[in-house]
Every structure is written in structure tokens, then in C-alpha cells.
Amino acid sequence: xxxxxxxxxxxxxxxxxxxxxxxxxxxxxxxxxxxxxxxxxxxxxxxxxxxxxxxxxxxxxxxxxxxxxxxxxxxxxxxxxxxxxxxxxxxxxxxxxxxxxxxxxxxxxxxxxxxxxxx
Numbered sequence: 004x005x006x007x008x009x010x011x012x013x014x015x016x017x018x019x020x021x022x023x024x025x026x027x028x029x030x031x032x033x034x035x036x037x038x039x040x041x042x043x044x045x046x047x048x049x050x051x052x053x054x055x056x057x058x059x060x061x062x063x064x065x066x067x068x069x070x071x072x073x074x075x076x077x078x079x080x081x082x083x084x085x086x087x088x089x090x091x092x093x094x095x096x097x098x099x100x101x102x103x104x105x106x107x108x109x110x111x112x113x114x115x116x117x118x119x120x121x122x
Contacts, residue, residue: 008107018074080106
């Protein structure tokens with residue numbers, strides 16, 4: 004299943020929240036992203052069906068190996084691109100917003116070239 008940008012964003016958000024604490028529910032994801040419960044429930048359901056997310060009996064969410072791989076790739080792109088834009092002189096908030104837009108579409112080749120330049 005090829006994820007759309009929104010699916011990648013949900014996985015990235017789940018990774019960020021899991022790094023802050025071990026227990027994350029769909030409501031936490033919705034609050035972080037500013038989305039309403041029906042939208043989050045549908046997205047999480049699709050991610051579960053795709054094998055990217057699992058939930059335990061208490062409703063706590065976790066990433067599968069496949070979900071973690073996508074989330075970490077997306078998050079790395081976000082952080083590296085944000086850092087790159089800031090080094091170019093872009094304001095921090097604008098850099099983060101632009102990185103968020105680009106992280107889903109940039110080719111692996113171009114991203115790796117930027118990553119080499121930054122690191």
C-alpha cells in the first residue's frame with residue numbers, strides 16, 4: 004500500500020508523540036495535528052488496515068516495523084530540510100512549514116545530496 008502524504012504525516016506525528024511518552028491514543032494524535040476525531044479515526048483505521056499501526060486493548064497506538072520505517076524516513080527528511088532552509092537564511096517557522104510540504108515529494112537522490120551537504 005502506497006501511503007499518501009496525509010498517511011505519512013500521521014505516522015510522523017505518532018513517532019513524535021511516542022518519543023515523548025510510551026502511551027499515545029488517537030485523541031492525542033488529533034490534538035497534536037489539530038484534526039477532529041472522525042478524521043483521525045478514519046486515518047488511523049486505514050493505517051491499521053495497511054499494517055502501519057496497531058492498537059492494544061486500551062486503545063494505545065504503536066507503530067509496526069513498516070510504520071516506524073516510514074515515520075522515521077519522513078521525520079528525518081523534515082528535520083534535515085528544516086535545518087537546510089534555516090542555513091539558507093529562512094526563518095525557522097517558514098523553514099519548518101516548507102520542509103513539511105517538500106518532505107513527501109522530494110526524490111531520494113536530491114534528499115541524500117542535501118543531507119550530505121548538511122551533515
